[in-house]
Amino acid sequence: MxxxxxxxxxxELDLYSDILPFNEALIKEVLQEMQSLYDxxxxxxxxxxxxxxxxxxxxxxxxxxxxxxxxxxxxAYIYNRMRKLKELRWELGSILPPxxxxxxxxxxxxxxxxxxxxLAKYMRSLGEDHGFNLTTNMVxxxxxxxxxxxxxxxxxLELDDxxxxxxxxxxxxxxxxxxxxxxxxQGILEHKST
Amino acid sequence: MACCQSYIPDYFAITDILSTEERIxxxxxxxxxxxxxxxxxxxxxxxxxxxxVEFPLWLAEPLKNLQNSVVSVDIPKIYKEGYREILEADAxxxxxxxxxxxxxxxxxxxxxxxxRDYEIITESLLQxxxxxxxxxxxxxxxxxxxxxxxxxxPRLERDLFLIGQxxxxxxxxxxxxxxxxxxxxxxxxxxxxxxxxxxxFD
Amino acid sequence: xxxxxxxFLSEKELVSIIPNFSFDMIHLxxxxxxxFRAGLPVKVPIWLAVNLKQQQKCRIINQDxxxxxxxxxAKEEEKLSKLFTKMPSNHYxxxxxxxxxxxxxxxxxxxRIKTAIKDIWDIxxxxxxxxxxxxxxxxxxHAKLDHLTAMEINSVRPLLPHALDQMLRIQTGxxxxxxxxxxxxx
Amino acid sequence: MENNGDVQMTxxxxxxxxxxxxxxxxxxxxxxxxxxEKFAPEILPHRSDLVDCxxxxxxxxxxxxxxxxxxxxxxxxxxxxxxxxxYVITNYLxxxxxxxxxxxxxxxxxxxxxxxxxxxxxxxxxQFAKEFLTNIExxxxxxxxxxxxxxxxxFEVDTLTVKPNLQTYVFLRANDRINGIIVPGSMDxxxxxxxxxxxxxxxxxxxxxxxxxxxxxx
Numbered sequence: 001m002x003x004x005x006x007x008x009x010x011x012e013l014d015l016y017s018d019i020l021p022f023n024e025a026l027i028k029e030v031l032q033e034m035q036s037l038y039d040x041x042x043x044x045x046x047x048x049x050x051x052x053x054x055x056x057x058x059x060x061x062x063x064x065x066x067x068x069x070x071x072x073x074x075x076a077y078i079y080n081r082m083r084k085l086k087e088l089r090w091e092l093g094s095i096l097p098p099x100x101x102x103x104x105x106x107x108x109x110x111x112x113x114x115x116x117x118x119l120a121k122y123m124r125s126l127g128e129d130h131g132f133n134l135t136t137n138m139v140x141x142x143x144x145x146x147x148x149x150x151x152x153x154x155x156x157l158e159l160d161d162x163x164x165x166x167x168x169x170x171x172x173x174x175x176x177x178x179x180x181x182x183x184x185x186q187g188i189l190e191h192k193s194t
Numbered sequence: 195m196a197c198c199q200s201y202i203p204d205y206f207a208i209t210d211i212l213s214t215e216e217r218i219x220x221x222x223x224x225x226x227x228x229x230x231x232x233x234x235x236x237x238x239x240x241x242x243x244x245x246x247v248e249f250p251l252w253l254a255e256p257l258k259n260l261q262n263s264v265v266s267v268d269i270p271k272i273y274k275e276g277y278r279e280i281l282e283a284d285a286x287x288x289x290x291x292x293x294x295x296x297x298x299x300x301x302x303x304x305x306x307x308x309x310r311d312y313e314i315i316t317e318s319l320l321q322x323x324x325x326x327x328x329x330x331x332x333x334x335x336x337x338x339x340x341x342x343x344x345x346x347x348p349r350l351e352r353d354l355f356l357i358g359q360x361x362x363x364x365x366x367x368x369x370x371x372x373x374x375x376x377x378x379x380x381x382x383x384x385x386x387x388x389x390x391x392x393x394x395f396d
Numbered sequence: 397x398x399x400x401x402x403x404f405l406s407e408k409e410l411v412s413i414i415p416n417f418s419f420d421m422i423h424l425x426x427x428x429x430x431x432f433r434a435g436l437p438v439k440v441p442i443w444l445a446v447n448l449k450q451q452q453k454c455r456i457i458n459q460d461x462x463x464x465x466x467x468x469x470a471k472e473e474e475k476l477s478k479l480f481t482k483m484p485s486n487h488y489x490x491x492x493x494x495x496x497x498x499x500x501x502x503x504x505x506x507x508r509i510k511t512a513i514k515d516i517w518d519i520x521x522x523x524x525x526x527x528x529x530x531x532x533x534x535x536x537x538h539a540k541l542d543h544l545t546a547m548e549i550n551s552v553r554p555l556l557p558h559a560l561d562q563m564l565r566i567q568t569g570x571x572x573x574x575x576x577x578x579x580x581x582x
Numbered sequence: 583m584e585n586n587g588d589v590q591m592t593x594x595x596x597x598x599x600x601x602x603x604x605x606x607x608x609x610x611x612x613x614x615x616x617x618x619e620k621f622a623p624e625i626l627p628h629r630s631d632l633v634d635c636x637x638x639x640x641x642x643x644x645x646x647x648x649x650x651x652x653x654x655x656x657x658x659x660x661x662x663x664x665x666x667x668x669y670v671i672t673n674y675l676x677x678x679x680x681x682x683x684x685x686x687x688x689x690x691x692x693x694x695x696x697x698x699x700x701x702x703x704x705x706x707x708x709q710f711a712k713e714f715l716t717n718i719e720x721x722x723x724x725x726x727x728x729x730x731x732x733x734x735x736x737f738e739v740d741t742l743t744v745k746p747n748l749q750t751y752v753f754l755r756a757n758d759r760i761n762g763i764i765v766p767g768s769m770d771x772x773x774x775x776x777x778x779x780x781x782x783x784x785x786x787x788x789x790x791x792x793x794x795x796x797x798x799x800x
Contacts, residue, residue, distance in 0.1 A: 001249075007211070007215045010208055014212060027726070034730055035731050038731035039731075042732075044228075059229050061260060062253070065256050067731075071730060072205065073211060075726065076207075091382070107721055110720075110724075111721045114717045114720075115714075118713040118717070121706075121710075122709070122710045125709075126633070127634060127638065127641070134679075138673075138676075139400070139669070140400050140403070140669055143447065144658060144665070177665070178665065199623060200562065201558075201562070204744040204745075205744065206742075302565070306569070320535075320567060331528070354555060357558060361553065364399055365399050369493075404669070419656075422659055422660075424663050425605050425609055426609055426663060426667075429659075453655075537768050537783070538773060538783045544780060556751070556782070557753075560782075
């Protein structure tokens with residue numbers, strides 16, 4: 001049956017919430033199916049036009065429906081991966097972890113960079129071009145400072161007041177909440193609740 | 195996420211693409227030259243009038259809706275009288291996902307095949323949903339519910355169950371802990387988990 | 397919405413504190429607080445009270461309505477009433493949670509208050525579940541939600557609105573929406 | 583100098599008496615706009631007037647705070663408040679971006695029909711929306727569309743449009759008294775809203791009232 005491979009692409013999205021390696025092979029197969037459907041339709045359409053062979057029309061219509069279905073599956077596959085990638089921008093920041101990066105194809109990496117650029121431009125424009133960062137203060141604030149444990153070697157971190165601290169694995173710190181928020185989301189720091 | 199909108203089908207909707215792959219029994223009404231292979235039992239090159247085939251919904255519905263219908267379709271038995279009566283009697287005890295994992299989605303499509311049955315099927319879907327909602331709500335309010343429960347529900351109910359359960363878990367956490375803690379992103383947690391698994395494989 | 401966001405909203409409510417320091421009036425964007433005089437009660441938003449308390453700069457005076465006896469009366473009333481009774485605050489649960497967590501040493505009878513509020517919450521939650529089911533079964537198109545508090549309304553979100561949305565889809569065939577994208581038409 | 587008079591004691595008493603007095607009401611209006619945006623299915627008319635004003639207040643305040651001693655009690659309290667306000671603004675603007683990203687084509691085509699006085703997006707949001715659409719189109723073309731046969735290569739704007747569901751149910755509280763709201767889906771049932779009363783109803787019945795401020799979503 002037509003459309004089975006396109007369906008497989010979408011089931012893959014449904015089964016795994018992570019970004020899997022881009023399924024180039026399967027996309028190629030769907031595109032091939034589209035090409036052969038299209039070629040058959042071109043041939044049939046010519047026959048209809050030249051020989052007035054109207055009996056071929058229903059088959060042309062059927063293939064046309066299958067072509068649209070395949071196109072939808074491919075675009076939905078790309079679109080839903082893009083949506084997940086977009087979420088990552090907000091969760092993890094503008095640099096993707098290598099585990100994710102290796103699963104993307106070039107065009108997706110390009111898209112991600114363009115999205116970063118647009119977003120940065122938008123954030124810079126806020127407050128009459130003074131800029132306002134939308135990726136901190138994402139959870140309701142409770143206290144100014146939070147006690148954190150460093151769970152991964154991170155290196156130097158500069159605070160708003162110019163103070164530089166060294167984040168080494170298994171060290172404890174009392175830091176401004178807004179500084180910690182992204183690092184906690186990325187799993188570098190752990191919030192120690194009191 | 196700031197916005198949490200309920201499901202409604204759109205071009206990119208995974209649920210809609212999956213549910214329209216469900217098979218429908220069709221009868222060919224107009225010969226389809228060169229497409230005999232679509233019926234695996236068929237030997238000839240053309241798909242002949244009168245042949246019975248199982249087409250996916252995404253194909254069956256528009257073929258039927260063509261000006262001169264290329265196929266006629268049969269409403270699946272789970273939406274016919276006998277099955278509707280089972281639901282009327284005791285909808286809550288049915289493992290509806292076994293009837294079809296997209297019971298409601300499919301029903302909303304196939305009712306359009308028959309003007310005569312449109313209202314009856316709609317009414318049956320609605321009553322079924324209403325009488326099972328208490329069950330879906332109760333399961334979702336019990337944060338500790340068995341995760342396999344969701345497999346017993348068709349997609350529309352399952353999505354409600356999962357989203358209700360998620361909200362309930364958050365509420366229970368809040369009631370227990372009060373003030374919120376800054377937490378690691380779920381994505382990061384998954385990445386780390388996967389890394390660990392890889393190490394274990396090595 | 398996450399419960400912590402509802403809690404955030406509740407932190408704007410005022411509560412009385414007794415500061416152990418003196419300070420002139422402070423002009424905040426959301427309004428002025430103070431002046432603070434050591435030993436004299438003053439009303440401040442809960443977010444400020446909690447932070448001052450955590451720094452041992454004040455004692456918190458519990459809200460007028462946080463009284464075990466009157467809460468137990470309210471509980472009996474809630475039990476007897478078919479409808480939801482009026483709560484002393486649109487954020488009673490969050491306020492109780494916030495203040496009792498941070499200032500249980502300042503609030504006498506904290507345990508009894510906690511229990512009474514939890515009981516009231518439980519009674520109301522079970523009422524809420526029953527009325528949701530009834531509302532759905534009646535195929536109601538609109539409901540008045542008088543006396544339901546912020547956290548209670550949030551507790552049925554998104555389940556209730558989503559369930560109603562799906563019922564509407566079933567009823568109208570999503571005709572008003574975008575069913576034509578269901579890949580099957582055109 | 584209502585809002586930051588305390589730190590102003592050392593600063594000059596400068597501009598815009600009127601605007602300062604309303605800082606509190608601007609904040610209340612932003613909070614309402616935030617919740618409305620969060621719960622409304624469609625994007626609402628932008629309130630950059632409020633946002634710009636409040637961001638200015640924040641900057642002003644942060645400037646003044648630099649003059650305070652590190653141990654000054656006010657420093658901690660002002661910082662706490664600014665964090666709270668920043669959270670609201672962040673969340674509000676992000677809710678708008680999410681809608682722009684989800685309903686890009688729909689929002690852009692609606693916006694094209696509006697005059698510059700009645701537009702829903704800010705200039706920067708409009709720019710962001712256009713770039714977002716361009717980027718998606720580029721992504722689709724590079725990976726798939728250019729490899730598709732014949733006319734299947736087109737980026738079919740109409741087919742790809744995703745629209746918000748205006749029939750979705752919302753919770754609201756009435757600010758004013760409102761008479762004769764027709765309940766969608768009913769024959770011709772009408773309801774009246776008392777000020778302060780709370781309801782659940784389809785968004786389409788109250789969309790205009792949300793925009794006019796007669797009700798707020800909760």
